Amino acid sequence: MDMTQEIARRRTFAIISHPDAGKTTLTEKFLLYGGAIAQAGVVKGKKNARAATSDWMEIEKQRGISVTSSVMQFQYEGYCINILDTPGHQDFSEDTYRTLMAADSAVMVIDAAKGVEAQTRKLFKVCVMRDIPIFTFINKMDREARDPFELCQEIEKELGIDTYAVNWPIGCGKEFQGVYDRAKGKIIHFSSNGGAKAATATEVDLGDPGLDGLIGPRLHGQLQEDVELLDGASCAFDLDRVRHGKLSPVFFGSALTNFGVEPFLEDFLRMTTAPLPRRAGEETVEATDPAFSAFVFKIQANMNKAHRDRIAFMRVVSGKFEADQEVYHVQGGKALKLSRPQQLMAAEREIISEAYAGDIIGVFDPGIFSIGDTLCAKGKKFRFDPIPTFAPEHFQRIRSMDTMKRKQFLKGVEQIAQEGAIQIFKPPYTGMEEVIVGVVGTLQFDVLAYRLRSEYNVELHTEGLPYCYLRMVGNEEPVKEDELNLGDAKLVEDYKGHQIVLFTSFWSIGWVQERNKDLILLEFGGGKEE
Numbered sequence: 001m002d003m004t005q006e007i008a009r010r011r012t013f014a015i016i017s018h019p020d021a022g023k024t025t026l027t028e029k030f031l032l033y034g035g036a037i038a039q040a041g042v043v044k045g046k047k048n049a050r051a052a053t054s055d056w057m058e059i060e061k062q063r064g065i066s067v068t069s070s071v072m073q074f075q076y077e078g079y080c081i082n083i084l085d086t087p088g089h090q091d092f093s094e095d096t097y098r099t100l101m102a103a104d105s106a107v108m109v110i111d112a113a114k115g116v117e118a119q120t121r122k123l124f125k126v127c128v129m130r131d132i133p134i135f136t137f138i139n140k141m142d143r144e145a146r147d148p149f150e151l152c153q154e155i156e157k158e159l160g161i162d163t164y165a166v167n168w169p170i171g172c173g174k175e176f177q178g179v180y181d182r183a184k185g186k187i188i189h190f191s192s193n194g195g196a197k198a199a200t201a202t203e204v205d206l207g208d209p210g211l212d213g214l215i216g217p218r219l220h221g222q223l224q225e226d227v228e229l230l231d232g233a234s235c236a237f238d239l240d241r242v243r244h245g246k247l248s249p250v251f252f253g254s255a256l257t258n259f260g261v262e263p264f265l266e267d268f269l270r271m272t273t274a275p276l277p278r279r280a281g282e283e284t285v286e287a288t289d290p291a292f293s294a295f296v297f298k299i300q301a302n303m304n305k306a307h308r309d310r311i312a313f314m315r316v317v318s319g320k321f322e323a324d325q326e327v328y329h330v331q332g333g334k335a336l337k338l339s340r341p342q343q344l345m346a347a348e349r350e351i352i353s354e355a356y357a358g359d360i361i362g363v364f365d366p367g368i369f370s371i372g373d374t375l376c377a378k379g380k381k382f383r384f385d386p387i388p389t390f391a392p393e394h395f396q397r398i399r400s401m402d403t404m405k406r407k408q409f410l411k412g413v414e415q416i417a418q419e420g421a422i423q424i425f426k427p428p429y430t431g432m433e434e435v436i437v438g439v440v441g442t443l444q445f446d447v448l449a450y451r452l453r454s455e456y457n458v459e460l461h462t463e464g465l466p467y468c469y470l471r472m473v474g475n476e477e478p479v480k481e482d483e484l485n486l487g488d489a490k491l492v493e494d495y496k497g498h499q500i501v502l503f504t505s506f507w508s509i510g511w512v513q514e515r516n517k518d519l520i521l522l523e524f525g526g527g528k529e530e
C-alpha cells in the first residue's frame with residue numbers, strides 16, 4: 001500500500017461522554033470487532049484493576065477513574081482506526097480539551113435514560129469551537145429509555161446542533177427489537193443470544209404485514225408512525241453539514257448487548273473523514289503532503305515510575321513517519337531523531353517503525369518538547385497554530401510542608417506545569433516558597449498532591465483560593481498592585497512573566513475595569529466564559 005492509500009484509510013476520532021454513559025463498553029466492542037482484543041473485559045477490566053495502560057498512576061486505581069487520556073489503534077474492514085479516549089470524570093484537565101484538538105471527529109455517547117448531561121455539554125463545546133463532526137450514539141436502549149424524539153430534541157436544544165436520526169429504535173428495555181435503518185429501508189433485528197454479532201438484517205417495506213410477526217403489531221404500528229413523523233419533520237441528511245459539525249447523525253443501540261454497534265461503526269466510518277489538514281499560519285498542511293509533520297498535544301511524565309520517563313504524544317499531520325528518521329523540531333530550532341516511537345494498541349504499548357498522517361505516536365522526551373510544538377521534515381520551518389490554553393477555573397495556594405524540600409517542590413511543580421496538567425502563578429514580590437496553582441478541573445489538585453508525594457517526596461500544604469476567572473494584563477508597561485484598585489481581585493504573574501489578574505466572580509471583572517480605566521484586561525484562552 002502506498003502512502004496515500006495508508007492515509008486515506010485512517011480515521012482518528014475521540015469518544016466523549018458523561019461518566020457511565022457507556023464509553024468504555026462501546027470502545028471495547030469496537031476493539032472486539034477489529035480483532036484488537038480477543039474477549040470482552042480487557043478495556044473494562046482496566047477500569048477496576050487499571051492494569052496495563054495506565055498503571056503509572058495509583059490514583060486511578062484508588063478512585064477507579066481514568067485521569068489521563070489514552071490512544072488506541074485497531075484495524076476494521078480495511079480502515080485503520082485511532083481512538084482517542086477522553087477522561088469522563090467530572091473533573092478533568094486541559095488534557096481532555098487538547099485530546100480533542102488531535103481528533104478529526106468525535107463520537108458522543110449518551111445514556112438513553114439520561115439524555116444530555118453536564119460533562120457531555122462541556123466537551124461538546126470544544127468540538128463546536130473547532131467545528132469537528134460529531135456523531136451521536138444513544139446507548140443503553142436495552143433499558144427503559146426516554147422517548148427518542150425527546151432525546152433528539154434535547155440534543156438540538158441543549159447543544160445547538162441539528163440532528164439526523166440515521167436509524168430509529170424499535171422499542172426499548174426488554175422490548176428492544178432492533179433498529180430501522182432509514183436510508184436502506186431495512187430492519188436490523190436483534191436476537192439476544194449472548195451478545196455476539198447476533199443481528200440479522202431484514203429488508204422490509206414498512207407497510208408489510210409480515211412485520212407484525214417479527215416485531216409485533218404494536219411496535220410495528222409505532223414504528224410506522226415514528227418514521228412518518230421523522231420523514232416529515234427532521235431536516236435532510238447532508239454530509240457536508242455533518243463534516244462541518246453542523247448536523248449530528250444519531251444512532252441508537254446498546255453497547256452492552258451489542259445491539260446496533262456494528263451498523264453504527266460502519267456508517268460512522270463511511271461518514272467521517274480521512275485525516276484532516278491543519279493550519280500553520282498562512283499555510284494549510286494537507287495530510288497527503290508527503291513531507292512528515294506533527295504537533296505535540298500532550299506530555300506525560302513518569303508513566304513508568306521505575307524509569308522516570310517522559311513521553312510526548314504527537315499527532316502526525318502529514319506524510320509518513322519512520323523510526324530513526326531525522327526531523328526538525330521548530331520551537332527547539334534543532335534537527336533530531338525521535339527515539340523509540342510507540343503506539344498504544346488496545347491495552348499494550350508497542351514500539352513502532354512507521355506511522356502515517358492521522359496516527360498518534362508517543363516518543364520519549366528528554367525534556368525538550370512543549371505542548372503545541374511542531375515537528376516537520378528537514379528543510380521546512382512552519383509552525384502549526386497554537387493549541388488554545390484553557391483558562392483555569394479553580395485555584396489553590398500551595399507550598400511544601402517541609403521547607404527543606406523547597407527545591408524538589410519547585411522542580412515537581414514546574415515539571416507538572418510543563419506537562420500542561422496545571423498552570424502556575426506567583427504573587428509579585430515573593431520568593432518561590434509558595435505557588436498559586438490554577439486548574440481546569442479540581443481533580444488535578446489531587447493528582448498534583450499525589451504526584452508530588454510519590455514522585456518528588458514532597459508533602460503539600462494547600463489552601464483553597466476563591467478565584468474563578470482570570471484576565472491577562474495587556475498594558476505595555478508592567479502595572480503595580482499598589483497603584484490599582486483591585487478590590488478582592490489579585491495581581492499575579494505566570495511563569496513567562498505575564499501579569500495576570502485573578503477574580504472571584506465574573507461581576508468583579510467589570511468592577512475592577514470600572515475603577516481602573518487604564519488597565520487593559522485581555523481574555524485568556526478558551527474554556528468557560530459564558
Ligand code: G4P
Pocket residue numbers: 017018019020021022023024025026044047088139140141142143253254255256257
Ligand atoms: P463510561 O466508560 O462511559 O464511564 O461507561 P462504562 O462503559 O464503564 O459503562 C458504565 C456502566 O453502564 C457499566 O455498568 C456498563 O456495563 C453499563 N452499560 C454500558 N453500556 C450499556 C448498555 O448498552 N446497556 C446497559 N444496560 N448497560 C450498559 P457497571 O455496573 O458500572 O459496570 P459493570 O459491573 O458492568 O462492569
